[in-house]
Amino acid sequence: MTRPIPKEQGLDHSLAFLREGYLYVPNRRRSFQSNLFETRLLGERTICLGGAEAAALFYDADKFIRQDAAPKRLLKTLFGEDGVQTLDGAAHTHRKKMFMSLMFPGNIERLTKLVSREWERALDAAEGETVLYDTAQEVLMRSVCEWAGVPLGEHEVKQRTDEMRLLFESGTALGPKHIRGRAARTSAEAWVRKMVEEVRTNRLLPNEQTALYEFSWHRDEAGELLPADIVAVEVINILRPTVAVSVYVLFTVLALHQFPEARARLAYGETDSTWFVQEVRRFYPFFPVTAARVKQDFEWDGFAFEQGTLVLLDLYGTNHDPSLWTEPEQFNPDRFKDWTESPFTFIPQGGGDVDFGHRCAGEHVTIAIMRETIDVFLTRYRYEVPPQDLSYSFVDLPSLPKSRLVLKQIERK
Numbered sequence: 001m002t003r004p005i006p007k008e009q010g011l012d013h014s015l016a017f018l019r020e021g022y023l024y025v026p027n028r029r030r031s032f033q034s035n036l037f038e039t040r041l042l043g044e045r046t047i048c049l050g051g052a053e054a055a056a057l058f059y060d061a062d063k064f065i066r067q068d069a070a071p072k073r074l075l076k077t078l079f080g081e082d083g084v085q086t087l088d089g090a091a092h093t094h095r096k097k098m099f100m101s102l103m104f105p106g107n108i109e110r111l112t113k114l115v116s117r118e119w120e121r122a123l124d125a126a127e128g129e130t131v132l133y134d135t136a137q138e139v140l141m142r143s144v145c146e147w148a149g150v151p152l153g154e155h156e157v158k159q160r161t162d163e164m165r166l167l168f169e170s171g172t173a174l175g176p177k178h179i180r181g182r183a184a185r186t187s188a189e190a191w192v193r194k195m196v197e198e199v200r201t202n203r204l205l206p207n208e209q210t211a212l213y214e215f216s217w218h219r220d221e222a223g224e225l226l227p228a229d230i231v232a233v234e235v236i237n238i239l240r241p242t243v244a245v246s247v248y249v250l251f252t253v254l255a256l257h258q259f260p261e262a263r264a265r266l267a268y269g270e271t272d273s274t275w276f277v278q279e280v281r282r283f284y285p286f287f288p289v290t291a292a293r294v295k296q297d298f299e300w301d302g303f304a305f306e307q308g309t310l311v312l313l314d315l316y317g318t319n320h321d322p323s324l325w326t327e328p329e330q331f332n333p334d335r336f337k338d339w340t341e342s343p344f345t346f347i348p349q350g351g352g353d354v355d356f357g358h359r360c361a362g363e364h365v366t367i368a369i370m371r372e373t374i375d376v377f378l379t380r381y382r383y384e385v386p387p388q389d390l391s392y393s394f395v396d397l398p399s400l401p402k403s404r405l406v407l408k409q410i411e412r413k
């Protein structure tokens, strides 16, 4: 005997999802007093899950698959088609290994050094004033292209950086912005695909241990090179999210500004910069949910899950779950001091196992860039934050402070 899943009444709730953004799932988990409920999104029956136990369930690869889970509009913008996010089983593990082969400490340090150099170059050239979001994107784009072995001509920095930004800003956008996002994907994929062809004909010789080299020469489980289109999607799976770290860069510098006490503890060495970074990733909104489909019928906690059902996991809400976090709406980096690490309670970049599941491949890269950001903006440069609209909405995806964070009187300490 199974019990009914709490169900949101009505024909379709896509508009409510757009209206409530990050809070759509947490609001209903609260009102149903349940870590799972059923709704309809984009015309489809959907089960929403949240909390640590539900996250552990969601990352059980015997129960959930990713094939056909992401909506077409995200594949056409954010993800690209036939990339690692859409694979399951052995094909996924094999492809994921290709990504993880780049994520060893020495290689992450190489990227961090490039980011450090680019920050200095950008801030020294800023003539005392900058819009942090825009500058961070260019800093990260220049750094990650060099790291990935991707040649980036000076004349194309702006165009290619804008393309990467559009990919992650346009996924859930409507109208012209979404259309621009699709055009950005077509253009960016053509740009990288040409490079892959040049690598394979020895006209372009990136170093080993760069994404362009390793992915161009990667062989699938059958021993075949990947189609150039797919290599382009996967190289962009390195470039785009690294440029997207600009969102966390923005929130890191915002937190330094908005929480002077936490900043002082950091400056006096009482708070570790890693705890600060973890709290930024927990506290501020970025990815609201991630999606999968039920692989085959099963029962969990008395509830029936039917094969093919779309299931969303509440990432933002789990990071703010009052049963998992003390005073979740307080910004408190020191909570991470004695934190018992769990793959299912703190999931800003997904949960579970990184090598065998879909957890983000770039978490260590993200943390390293954010720690470098703290070093730059706490230790190496002084600046003023003039009056501006720093509010951010829980509806926009991604959510960003309205002013994009203007800094003035920037100078080296």
Ligand code: HEM
Pocket: 084, 085, 086, 096, 099, 237, 238, 239, 241, 242, 244, 245, 246, 247, 248, 286, 287, 290, 291, 315, 348, 349, 350, 351, 357, 358, 359, 360, 361, 362, 363, 365, 366
């Ligand atoms: C801005 C910070 C970032 C955030 C918030 C973020 C978030 C995420 C999330 C939520 C997922 C999906 C997890 C799931 O579906 O279970 C993911 C997957 C992924 N991320 Fe990130 N990410 C970030 C940075 C990065 C970076 C810097 C890289 C690479 C350098 C990266 C590469 C990937 C890849 C390749 C996947 C697909 C993994 C798979 O399907 O197995 N991400 N990320």
